Amino acid sequence: MSFPLMGVETEYAISGFDAAGNAVGSGALAEAMLRTAFRRLRGIPAHHGRGLFLENGGMFYIDSGAHPEFCTPECDDPLDVVRYIRAGERIVRGLAQELRGEGTSARRVFLTKGNVDYSGSKNTWGCHESYGYRCRPVLMAEQIAPHLVSRIVFTGAGGFDPHSPGIVFSLSPRVYFLERGSSESGRSRAIVHRKNEPLSAGFNRLHLVCGESLSSDLAAWLKVGTTALVVAMIDRGLAPAAGAAPNSPYRAMKAFAKDPTCRVSVPTSSGRETAISIQRRYLETAEAHLGDGILPPWAGDLCVAWRRVLNDLEADPARLSASLDWTIKRSLYEHRAREAGIDLQSTSVWNAVLPRLMDTVRRSPFGGRRVLVEEVLAPNAPEPVQDFVKRTTPLLRRNGTSWEELRPLVDLRKQLFEIETRFPELSDEGIFAALDRAGVLRHRVPDLGDVDRAVHEPPERGRARVRGREVRRLAGEPRNGYLCDWDRIADIRGKRMLDLSDPYAERAEWKPVGDRPPLRERLFPF
Amino acid sequence: METREKRREEAAAIRTGTPGDGGGGDLGSLREAGAHLLRAGDEAIRKVLSMDSEKFLEATRQEGGE
Numbered sequence: 060m061s062f063p064l065m066g067v068e069t070e071y072a073i074s075g076f077d078a079a080g081n082a083v084g085s086g087a088l089a090e091a092m093l094r095t096a097f098r099r100l101r102g103i104p105a106h107h108g109r110g111l112f113l114e115n116g117g118m119f120y121i122d123s124g125a126h127p128e129f130c131t132p133e134c135d136d137p138l139d140v141v142r143y144i145r146a147g148e149r150i151v152r153g154l155a156q157e158l159r160g161e162g163t164s165a166r167r168v169f170l171t172k173g174n175v176d177y178s179g180s181k182n183t184w185g186c187h188e189s190y191g192y193r194c195r196p197v198l199m200a201e202q203i204a205p206h207l208v209s210r211i212v213f214t215g216a217g218g219f220d221p222h223s224p225g226i227v228f229s230l231s232p233r234v235y236f237l238e239r240g241s242s243e244s245g246r247s248r249a250i251v252h253r254k255n256e257p258l259s260a261g262f263n264r265l266h267l268v269c270g271e272s273l274s275s276d277l278a279a280w281l282k283v284g285t286t287a288l289v290v291a292m293i294d295r296g297l298a299p300a301a302g303a304a305p306n307s308p309y310r311a312m313k314a315f316a317k318d319p320t321c322r323v324s325v326p327t328s329s330g331r332e333t334a335i336s337i338q339r340r341y342l343e344t345a346e347a348h349l350g351d352g353i354l355p356p357w358a359g360d361l362c363v364a365w366r367r368v369l370n371d372l373e374a375d376p377a378r379l380s381a382s383l384d385w386t387i388k389r390s391l392y393e394h395r396a397r398e399a400g401i402d403l404q405s406t407s408v409w410n411a412v413l414p415r416l417m418d419t420v421r422r423s424p425f426g427g428r429r430v431l432v433e434e435v436l437a438p439n440a441p442e443p444v445q446d447f448v449k450r451t452t453p454l455l456r457r458n459g460t461s462w463e464e465l466r467p468l469v470d471l472r473k474q475l476f477e478i479e480t481r482f483p484e485l486s487d488e489g490i491f492a493a494l495d496r497a498g499v500l501r502h503r504v505p506d507l508g509d510v511d512r513a514v515h516e517p518p519e520r521g522r523a524r525v526r527g528r529e530v531r532r533l534a535g536e537p538r539n540g541y542l543c544d545w546d547r548i549a550d551i552r553g554k555r556m557l558d559l560s561d562p563y564a565e566r567a568e569w570k571p572v573g574d575r576p577p578l579r580e581r582l583f584p585f
Numbered sequence: 586m587e588t589r590e591k592r593r594e595e596a597a598a599i600r601t602g603t604p605g606d607g608g609g610g611d612l613g614s615l616r617e618a619g620a621h622l623l624r625a626g627d628e629a630i631r632k633v634l635s636m637d638s639e640k641f642l643e644a645t646r647q648e649g650g651e
Contacts, residue, residue: 082643122651123649123651126651169645178647180647184650380619390619391626473642477642480641480645490630497621497625
């Protein structure tokens with residue numbers, strides 16, 4: 060039996076600094092990176108002209124917002140997906156290192172893979188997943204939602220609410236940018252959307268935008284593996300989370316994201332469930348069907364790790380403080396705050412007061428301009444602001460704090476946001492990378508395989524293998540003769556096409572397409 | 586079969602760092618490991634943290650993506 064394929068698209072954030080330390084625009088850097096890719100990588104241009112399909116079967120391109128993006132080839136094993144995600148990081152990092160020669164003024168390039176901007180822009184970019192399946196899209200969307208809202212207890216990247224003027228730690232900052240539980244369209248950021256763009260014949264494609272890029276190999280493996288298993292179970296009619304669906308998936312996900320104890324429960328059709336109890340329902344269904352042939356061969360290993368992580372989270376998430384993205388960050392950030400004399404777990408009063416303070420400041424003669432803490436607390440501050448400060452002083456005192464602690468809190472917030480931005484940086488200076496080198500993390504997956512090889516070699520099975528081999532063979536040909544998409548390669552001059560609509564294609568069979576109206580438009584009718 | 590199952594258990598234990606069924610190791614070793622992580626984190630942050638975080642965040646500001 061062939062099991063459905065899966066893949067991940069990772070958007071990166073790039074910025075740069077010139078010799079004087081001034082910022083160089085992301086747009087210019089992204090375009091330079093694209094030129095470098097065309098010059099240095101072995102590939103065939105993507106049909107849209109914004110990237111290249113590569114010899115490892117994946118694709119590099121520049122997505123909206125000037126975000127470089129690497130899409131893994133389609134794989135049938137989540138460990139392979141993680142290996143190709145890491146291979147993509149090496150490819151993108153290699154391109155970034157060569158940007159000096161591409162006509163930009165950048166002397167230092169900053170490349171990172173977090174999904175949230177902390178400068179105040181309230182912008183986000185994605186890490187999307189794709190899973191093949193055959194059942195009705197409506198059924199898949201309904202039954203996978205409980206998994207997606209609860210998996211963040213091990214798939215969350217960790218970080219902060221960028222919309223709050225306080226310091227609000229979140230297991231999954233991407234949640235703050237999701238607009239709803241489900242959507243018909245792929246245009247909105249929903250937990251799950253029912254729009255189906257298969258990119259292959261015979262299968263639907265579940266395309267998820269609610270996930271985040273992860274530095275921990277264990278977390279990345281569990282994210283893709285558990286989701287692929289859940290998709291497989293739903294596809295085979297097992298209804299793994301019957302009765303555990305939160306009444307409001309959107310509200311449930313937000314509640315789970317705010318709770319680093321992983322104990323909060325949400326109302327469901329059968330009572331109340333925690334994120335862990337929902338996950339256990341999926342896990343137990345999977346375990347009950349190991350060995351009966353309906354789940355992939357890697358399911359057993361995945362379930363063992365899944366159970367261990369859930370057990371540790373339930374006992375005490377601190378047991379995983381060296382293993383998952385959000386738990387590593389929580390340890391670091393709480394420590395940083397303690398060093399600054401601030402207890403992060405006690406900032407809730409500030410998180411409640413500061414939005415009201417900012418609203419009062421905006422309505423005052425200060426208006427919408429930026430104001431310093433010192434201006435707000437000055438004796439000559441506008442009267443509404445003085446009133447607010449006076450009225451709120453007893454509340455702060457009851458909660459063991461005072462206005463004197465506002466400046467250290469504001470400074471700490473900025474520092475934490477910088478540390479959070481630097482955490483997943485793709486360089487030796489990245490904080491996660493430094494921790495990994497120091498040997499203090501426990502995130503690695505022993506069977507991950509050869510990442511260097513995955514930079515150049517396609518997967519062992521499926522159409523990605525055929526695509527990668529053809530890309531390698533044809534990459535030396537004049538580039539404007541070939542165009543590539545996920546389900547085809549077109550030879551424009553030779554008037555022939557390699558059909559890769561079968562995701563399990565094993566051979567490259569080129570066929571002529573004749574002389575009907577303009578060949579390029581027929582092959583790529585977009 | 587027994588060797589493969591044992592190897593799978595060991596691999597899973599290595600992945601999660603837990604030697605047993607959610608046992609998580611003894612408290613002393615966990616605390617020590619935690620202290621090492623925080624010291625390494627302090628050092629990593631000290632090497633890269635800018636003098637002006639607000640300026641750094643503004644300089645690395647990103648447009649929205651997908």
